[in-house]
Amino acid sequence: MRVVRQLNSEEKFNRPILTLGTYDGVHLGHQEIIRSLVEKARTENKESVLFTFDPHPRKVLYPESYSVKLIDTVDEKLEKLKELGLDTVILFPFTKEFSRLSAMEFVRDVLVNQIGVSEMHIGHDHHFGKNREGSFQELQELGELYDFSVFQLPAIFLEETAISSTKIRNAILDGNVEYANQLLGSSFVLQGKVVKGQQIGRTIGFPTANIDLDNTEKIVPKNGVYAAQVHIGSKSYHAVMNIGTRPTIANNGSVTIEVYLFDFNEDIYDQFIKVEVKQRIRDEQRFENIEDLKNQIQLDEISARNYFSSLI
């Protein structure tokens, strides 16, 4: 898969069939749209292209008031898109200046003149260009003018629910990761480097790998305890994760993300780990003493082990 970060005369496109959007999470609905686009492009010997922005438009337009929290980092998104067989992803550098282009100017200057779009597939509720003024009708008129066709795609449902990135983000913030994972069609992931904590974990029999998220835009599930699957290099472990302020032992209010891996005893400081968040177990609590905390973590381990054995 080709990743284009800057459009210039070196980057050539073969009659691209293009879709446009943030595609946060690359959920089941997104996957269906992309699969059909890829298939059509293959049949017609054209190039399948996904056009997205980096950084996220809201981050550029409202840097103070809006902290964008997304399901996937750009790298995570690219990995999922590659799996779906897209030929090309354009990560267009979004700027304030760019945001002032009208829908018409964007289509003409970028999609037609720089990319040579032959067909566009857009979501049922997609709007684009300055103030999100560009509608499907306008795009169709521009298509007639500049000779490309436009298809609007219906919303995709799982049971009764129209799948959307917003719904998934809300489920994650509510701790409902099982539902989020169902709509995503894969597990929500947190990844980063293992950093040193206060070194208390090992003294209570539960050493925990504290993760430093490498990305501040990543959405973090609601504080609490979760069953998790941890990947370190090519190895994978069942684990239990705590997200929160650790009120029993700390009072600085900062949130940590830490995992206790089952049947594991290695030094993994500075290693990069990937955590698939599977199921919420309970809220984080303040215990009277470390002994009570320890007893509860033992129960959490049992809950997480039960979750994993129920999958077999």
Ligand SMILES: Cc1cc2nc3c(=O)[nH]c(=O)nc-3n(C[C@H](O)[C@H](O)[C@H](O)COP(=O)(O)O)c2cc1C
């Ligand atoms: C499964 C699990 C559940 C936890 N639950 C709580 C909790 O409910 N309340 C709390 O204050 N800390 C909780 N913790 C955090 C512990 O306080 C923390 O792991 C321990 O103090 C070690 O800290 P350290 O990594 O800085 O050494 C939990 C940790 C794990 C692994």
Ligand SMILES: Nc1ncnc2c1ncn2[C@@H]1O[C@H](COP(=O)(O)OP(=O)(O)O)[C@@H](O)[C@H]1O
């Ligand atoms: N089963 C395990 N799960 C997580 N980390 C482990 C495990 N066994 C050993 N470790 C190592 O121990 C470290 C955590 O020990 P801990 O006393 O909790 O210190 P810290 O406060 O620095 O996290 C981890 O970062 C890792 O290198």
